[in-house]
Amino acid sequence: MSQLRAEITRLLTVFQSAGAVRVEADILQPADVLLDLYGEDIRARAYVTFDPLRGEQMLRPDFTVPVVQSHMAESAEPARYTYAGPVFRYQDNDNGRAAQSEQVGYEVFDRGQADAIEAEIFVLFHQILMPLGVTASTGDVGLLVAAIEGLTTSDARKAALRRHIWRPSRFQALLARFSQPVRAKALGADGQQIGLRDASDVELRLLQLVDEAAAPPIPQFEIEALNDLLEVKGHLPEALAQLQALAWRLPAIAFAVDHMAARLAALTSAGLDVSQIGFEAAYGLTAMEYYDGFVFGFYAQHAGWPAVASGGRYDALTRVLGQGRDVPAVGGIIRPEFTLRLSEGDLS
Amino acid sequence: MIKLGVPSKGRLMQETFDWFSARNVHLSKSGSDREYVGRVDGVADVELVLLSAGEIPRELAAGRLHMGVTGTDLVHEKLTNWSDAVEPVAEMGFGFADLIIAVPACWRDVTCLHDLDAVAARFRAQHGFRLRVATKYHRLVRQFMKAEGVADYQLVDSQGATEGAVKNETAEAIADITSTGATIEANHLRILQDGLVLKSQATLWHSKVAEGDCRALIAKIGAGS
Numbered sequence: 001m002s003q004l005r006a007e008i009t010r011l012l013t014v015f016q017s018a019g020a021v022r023v024e025a026d027i028l029q030p031a032d033v034l035l036d037l038y039g040e041d042i043r044a045r046a047y048v049t050f051d052p053l054r055g056e057q058m059l060r061p062d063f064t065v066p067v068v069q070s071h072m073a074e075s076a077e078p079a080r081y082t083y084a085g086p087v088f089r090y091q092d093n094d095n096g097r098a099a100q101s102e103q104v105g106y107e108v109f110d111r112g113q114a115d116a117i118e119a120e121i122f123v124l125f126h127q128i129l130m131p132l133g134v135t136a137s138t139g140d141v142g143l144l145v146a147a148i149e150g151l152t153t154s155d156a157r158k159a160a161l162r163r164h165i166w167r168p169s170r171f172q173a174l175l176a177r178f179s180q181p182v183r184a185k186a187l188g189a190d191g192q193q194i195g196l197r198d199a200s201d202v203e204l205r206l207l208q209l210v211d212e213a214a215a216p217p218i219p220q221f222e223i224e225a226l227n228d229l230l231e232v233k234g235h236l237p238e239a240l241a242q243l244q245a246l247a248w249r250l251p252a253i254a255f256a257v258d259h260m261a262a263r264l265a266a267l268t269s270a271g272l273d274v275s276q277i278g279f280e281a282a283y284g285l286t287a288m289e290y291y292d293g294f295v296f297g298f299y300a301q302h303a304g305w306p307a308v309a310s311g312g313r314y315d316a317l318t319r320v321l322g323q324g325r326d327v328p329a330v331g332g333i334i335r336p337e338f339t340l341r342l343s344e345g346d347l348s
Numbered sequence: 349m350i351k352l353g354v355p356s357k358g359r360l361m362q363e364t365f366d367w368f369s370a371r372n373v374h375l376s377k378s379g380s381d382r383e384y385v386g387r388v389d390g391v392a393d394v395e396l397v398l399l400s401a402g403e404i405p406r407e408l409a410a411g412r413l414h415m416g417v418t419g420t421d422l423v424h425e426k427l428t429n430w431s432d433a434v435e436p437v438a439e440m441g442f443g444f445a446d447l448i449i450a451v452p453a454c455w456r457d458v459t460c461l462h463d464l465d466a467v468a469a470r471f472r473a474q475h476g477f478r479l480r481v482a483t484k485y486h487r488l489v490r491q492f493m494k495a496e497g498v499a500d501y502q503l504v505d506s507q508g509a510t511e512g513a514v515k516n517e518t519a520e521a522i523a524d525i526t527s528t529g530a531t532i533e534a535n536h537l538r539i540l541q542d543g544l545v546l547k548s549q550a551t552l553w554h555s556k557v558a559e560g561d562c563r564a565l566i567a568k569i570g571a572g573s
Contacts, residue, residue, distance in 0.1 A: 040478075040503055044494075169496075170497025170498075170499075186459065188453065188455065189456075191454045193452075194514050195515070196517055197452070201474070202455055202456060205466075206456070
């Protein structure tokens with residue numbers, strides 16, 4: 001235990017040396033904010049408890065939400081924060097993961113040049129983690145967001161696809177649906193008006209369905225290019241070359257590809273060997289619901305371990321929590337129990 | 349001594365007794381009609397335990413029952429990794445119930461999960477909270493919705509009269525068990541075409557955790573496991 005304390009202190013010190021201010025967050029968090037943000041899935045991951053006065057409360061499943069909230073409420077940019085403490089993950093299936101585990105995190109709220117800030121954070125994590133013999137994976141959700149924006153289709157369809165970026169099966173189902181002419185929908189049998197969703201809501205959607213039925217299919221070459229984008233995978237320089245080639249077919253991603261190239265250049269000039277860093281366009285789409293740009297993780301060669309560290313950009317989350325204000329945000333966490341085990345050579 | 353758990357009340361208990369009788373194992377309540385003590389004739393070293401169908405999965409998983417009769421729905425809902433704890437010995441051919449998702453019939457535009465998901469997005473934007481689905485099958489419904497990629501909904505707990513939740517405006521949709529669909533219809537609801545979460549029936553389960561030899565009982569009722 002004292003070794004774990006020492007490891008946590010070591011990591012906090014590294015982040016503080018990088019300019020971060022230490023912050024705290026309550027273990028007990030109001031459930032409504034987390035539920036509203038993450039949806040019903042969070043109940044399968046977070047301990048929910050209840051008291052008659054305050055209603056549902058959750059044992060903190062991560063620090064990101066309270067740190068963003070406190071920043072948005074009282075602070076100005078640029079700001080760099082670090083924190084440490086236990087997080088709690090309820091296990092719906094017994095996968096051998098601990099219910100309580102430690103996290104040490106680093107979050108940056110900065111309106112400066114996005115690629116440079118992403119590179120700064122990744123370099124910091126890389127310096128801490130690479131001596132432990134882990135491998136690095138990266139991705140960029142911004143590529144997919146840009147590709148969707150560039151599709152030849154209605155704003156409603158783009159919004160539907162954007163909403164399901166983090167649910168690949170529904171995303172693919174939508175893409176398949178939008179790639180064919182729409183068949184007229186057989187409506188359900190009517191019934192007595194009950195509930196909060198009233199007749200005008202139903203009428204409005206029926207009109208939308210008429211519009212939808214008139215919408216031409218998304219051109220096949222765009223669907224293929226989008227699916228090719230999701231397949232891009234390789235070490236960073238190789239993946240960048242694939243994406244640059246793909247940008248001829250998906251011009252809408254050109255800006256996001258340039259952003260990635262600038263980030264790669266920043267990593268190279270910081271002395272990182274980018275040929276050893278993995279990239280997958282689909283990385284982070286299932287596990288990291290609030291990330292909407294650059295994402296990264298560091299992994300030990302050990303089945304059953306979670307990522308030793310992970311993080312990414314989450315601008316949209318600050319918009320949701322900021323009540324009208326938003327700020328570019330990038331951050332990540334390290335799991336000190338696992339960095340400690342790696343440094344002790346314990347791979348059990 | 350093998351402990352056999354059987355639902356303690358109503359039609360499910362009677363049909364369970366009949367099912368065992370047809371296999372020459374006679375279960376009965378001993379003592380007064382109100383007392384939850386049972387007896388077993390026709391096979392040795394089996395004790396009848398009468399308890400709520402909802403508690404049988406937990407008792408099997410804890411190894412306090414060797415065998416038990418309860419619905420597939422309750423086993424899948426109440427036990428995480430249920431197949432590590434129990435195994436089905438026989439599907440008993442009664443207690444049929446489907447866990448389904450139903451919406452108000454007046455939602456003519458909603459016939460499938462795709463529609464429900466689209467409507468949930470609009471509902472949340474309009475009302476400022478997620479579309480509520482009333483159920484007591486939280487785990488099963490959450491897993492189903494996740495697998496189907498439905499977003500912007502929330503589950504609200506309903507331990508009874510779930511079909512009335514929409515009318516009472518405590519939910520916009522429901523997930524509940526139904527055998528004929530009559531109660532669903534009577535409450536002005538309609539089942540989604542692809543809204544079948546689970547097909548359930550009364551099933552005899554064997555605990556993988558309890559220590560004890562159930563082979564005599566299994567052989568007697570003619571089921572292989």
